Amino acid sequence: LVLTIPLKTDKAGALWIPLTQFDSAGLFTAIIVGLFITDFYVWMVHKNWTIKMPDTVPPAVSNSFAALFPGFIVLALVWVIRLGVEATPMQSIPNIISFFLATPLSHLNNTLPGALVAELLISFLWIFGIHGANVVSGVMMPIWLTALNQNHAAFTAGKALPNIVTTSFFDNFVHMGGSGATIGLAMLLAFAAKSKELKTLGKLVAGPALFNINEPILFGLPIVMNYKMLVPFIVTPLINVTTTYIGMATNLVARPMGVYIPWTTPPILSGFIATGHISGSVMQIINIVLDTLMYFYFFKSMDKEKLAEELDPKNAEA
Structure with missing residues (x-):
């Protein structure tokens, strides 16, 4: 990541590295460069592009020398690519990644349809036992953190908060009780x-x-692999996305002010901390009531079946 960032010169002529690339803005660069460089490094090792040491050398020392040549090639490659990119109008590798990936995703993300699509994928993957939140956040987390950081900067400067869809939006207003908004259930x-x-x-x-x-x-x-709970598990968090987005877009509910809150913070408390306003807690209460109502019919149906099985073993056998 450090090698991808172009150096800047201050008034005294000293070189320095812009620290902005070490916050959420540099996450995409770190992820993408890390993925490609790691694969390239492993490929060189498998091709035996390494320094061989005699068998008498201890393995710890031999492994250190074996990593020298692939490591040098990797660093040199990134450095050469950076110099080449600096000669183009894009000027830096982070600018290229931002132009082709981060910026389009950020425009899609801070919209109601974008938030609904992300949440739909999370719930849909969980139905099959795949940790949907981890899968989707692996792609979207840099965008959500950047949006949260922008809100923090605006809040500090006393300006209007620009973003609705952030990490706090999902963690504190959509996933109450966990993925699927299951606190009501x-x-x-x-x-x-x-x-x-x-x-x-x-x-x-x-x-x-x-x-x-x-x-x-x-x-x-x-809930995993249970078709009877498919509808409420997918629809309930989408309701939370819609109500919260509309509430914040119409300024009835305060937007997340840029404070990162652990996702394990209990609802109502987290809503107040995330927004700095009581409207955040009220929004959570409304969502919890809606979530409970959404799950109620499906819960009663399952409870009735379980009770019938317990009262009559023949039902369980059937």
């Missing part, structure tokens, strides 16, 4: 279940759900 399991199985499960999931941890529900209810 957790409360139903804990306080409204009639079957013994779901009552027991409710005691286990209620606590973690308050801290946005829902693996006990995803794999214990289960």
